[in-house]
Amino acid sequence: MTASVILLIPALALLCAPAIWLVLGRPRFLPMSGKAGKGTAISIIIPARDEEDNIERLLESLNHQSLPPLEIIVVNDGSADRTAEVAQHLGARVIDAAPLPAGWNGKPWACQQGADSATGKWLLFLDADLVLEPQAINSLTRLCQSPDQVYSVCPHHVIRKSYEELSAFFNVLMLAGVNAFGPEKHAVDGSALFGQCLLISRDHYQTVGGHAEVKGEVLENFRLATRLKARGIRRACFLGKGLMTMRMFPHGIAELRASWKKGFVSGAANTPPRALVSASVWITGLMLTIVSVGLTLTPYRTGPLLLLTTIAYLIHAGQCLYVFRLAGTFSVWNALFFPVSLLFYQGLFFSSLIAKNRGSAILWKGRAIR
Numbered sequence: 001m002t003a004s005v006i007l008l009i010p011a012l013a014l015l016c017a018p019a020i021w022l023v024l025g026r027p028r029f030l031p032m033s034g035k036a037g038k039g040t041a042i043s044i045i046i047p048a049r050d051e052e053d054n055i056e057r058l059l060e061s062l063n064h065q066s067l068p069p070l071e072i073i074v075v076n077d078g079s080a081d082r083t084a085e086v087a088q089h090l091g092a093r094v095i096d097a098a099p100l101p102a103g104w105n106g107k108p109w110a111c112q113q114g115a116d117s118a119t120g121k122w123l124l125f126l127d128a129d130l131v132l133e134p135q136a137i138n139s140l141t142r143l144c145q146s147p148d149q150v151y152s153v154c155p156h157h158v159i160r161k162s163y164e165e166l167s168a169f170f171n172v173l174m175l176a177g178v179n180a181f182g183p184e185k186h187a188v189d190g191s192a193l194f195g196q197c198l199l200i201s202r203d204h205y206q207t208v209g210g211h212a213e214v215k216g217e218v219l220e221n222f223r224l225a226t227r228l229k230a231r232g233i234r235r236a237c238f239l240g241k242g243l244m245t246m247r248m249f250p251h252g253i254a255e256l257r258a259s260w261k262k263g264f265v266s267g268a269a270n271t272p273p274r275a276l277v278s279a280s281v282w283i284t285g286l287m288l289t290i291v292s293v294g295l296t297l298t299p300y301r302t303g304p305l306l307l308l309t310t311i312a313y314l315i316h317a318g319q320c321l322y323v324f325r326l327a328g329t330f331s332v333w334n335a336l337f338f339p340v341s342l343l344f345y346q347g348l349f350f351s352s353l354i355a356k357n358r359g360s361a362i363l364w365k366g367r368a369i370r
Contacts, residue, residue: 006300010292010308016285017315020323022278023176026183027326030139030153030238040141042069042199043120047110049077051128052086053250059090061131067138070120075110093117104215107195111220112211115202123205125198129246130155136243140199147201149234152194152221154178155246156239157328163253165334168320169283169345170260171327179275180237191235192272193228195221196246204233222271239326261352282319283342289316290339 044062048055055074062072074087077097087094095117097110115123122144143151157171175181180191198221208231214223225235249256271279292309295301321335334341 003302006295007304009288010312013285013288013292013312016281019278019281020319023182023275024323027181028238030240030243032135032139040067040069041121042124043118044069044072044124044126045114045118046074046126046128047077047107048074048083048128050079050081051083052081054128055083056086057131058128059092064134065137066134067141069137073114073117075114077106077110108211108215108220115210122201127196129248131245133243139243149236150204150228151199151236153197153238153240153244154194155196155244156241158245158247159329164249165330166341166344168324168330168334168341172323173279175327176279177271177275178237179272191237192225193221193235207231260348286316286342289313
């Protein structure tokens with residue numbers, strides 16, 4: 001292997017770096033509203049299965065909104081803990097989900113039952129692990145003034161333990177995968193939807209057939225976006241930093257692995273091609289940078305190789321810091337030592353791909369998901 005050939009590796013890494021700006025170069029944040037509105041027609045629907053701790057934090061935050069929602073519905077999806085009791089105590093209307101029918105996944109089934117029971121003109125589907133700041137519902141209500149669109153928000157991921165840092169690339173690629181934060185045209189014409197916070201008018205929900213049309217999907221938000229696009233209904237996505245947070249995996253690394261393994265291969269399969277290519281090119285650049293670092297520790301090390309590798313590493317570490325902070329409260333150290341999180345991501349992604357190809361099921365909250 002000649003020195004000139006080796007220099008191509010960090011050079012290609014540098015050429016791949018700009019790809020991330022094609023999908024995350026124009027982040028849009030949920031607008032903060034000042035003065036509270038006078039009323040809302042929003043029904044909040046929360047599917048919950050064994051969410052005793054999370055549901056308490058979410059409902060307490062909803063009970064302190066500057067503009068209260070019309071109603072809060074918690075769909076108790078066969079919980080074995082005190083989810084229903086806690087929700088009732090905090091003022092939510094609790095619906096016990098009917099037994100899961102054949103062909104349905106748990107979350108779509110719970111969401112559909114909540115929607116059927118809701119009375120509001122707008123339906124706000126929230127995951128149970130969210131916490132909303134007091135102005136959040138007011139900000140979402142202002143979006144309802146443009147009823148021709150469907151809205152979704154990605155909450156800011158709060159990191160409290162070191163193992164949670166390993167979610168960095170999963171979170172970033174989830175943001176990239178909705179294809180909503182690149183050139184302005186794609187922010188409405190080609191975007192998917194986030195599943196954690198989805199705001200949709202009842203009319204649009206019924207037009208696309210509700211969750212019954214995505215009943216067997218692991219990532220129902222992507223399929224709903226496809227159906228909305230087919231009907232000519234525009235989507236708008238926002239980042240929730242400052243107004244909405246989530247803590248995804250407080251119970252350990254096993255929970256983290258199982259959750260990302262459950263959905264990430266399906267997410268890649270449903271990602272718009274433009275976003276998938278851009279994200280893949282960027283990841284390739286990061287991997288080439290790691291290879292270049294390895295080569296500097298071998299007899300192939302030269303002055304030009306060391307210089308190009310250093311430049312590539314610093315650029316990619318800086319990019320990681322920027323996009324990590326878009327997604328959550330990830331540390332500077334995580335970005336500086338990005339190979340650790342990246343190799344974890346790559347290992348889990350490819351093991352998930354192998355498991356999916358073999359037809360293996362993943363156990364999530366007592367249910368087998370394929």
